[in-house]
Amino acid sequence: MPELILDGRPLRVAAGTTVAAALAQGGDGTTRTSVSGQRRAPLCGMGVCQECRVSIDGQRRLACQTLCRDGMQVETRP
Helix, strand or coil, X not given: CCEEEECCEEEECCCCCEHHHHHHHHCCCXXXXXXXXXXXXXXXXXXXXXXXXXXXXXXXXXXXXXECCCCCEEECCC
């Protein structure tokens, strides 16, 4: 079971869990803040809408297409 760090807090998830699913499980389900200040969440679940962008180990990635791995650092807030 991988353990990632989500916005500074440890979160253990089942193997094969996407980052988007981990956000729903251990966070508030949101992935980023829009330019107008509203929190955004995954919409399509297959990488088309780009609403699930998060910072993973310092790089912007799509949460719905990224599997969790042990030690991964995920940030949803700037």
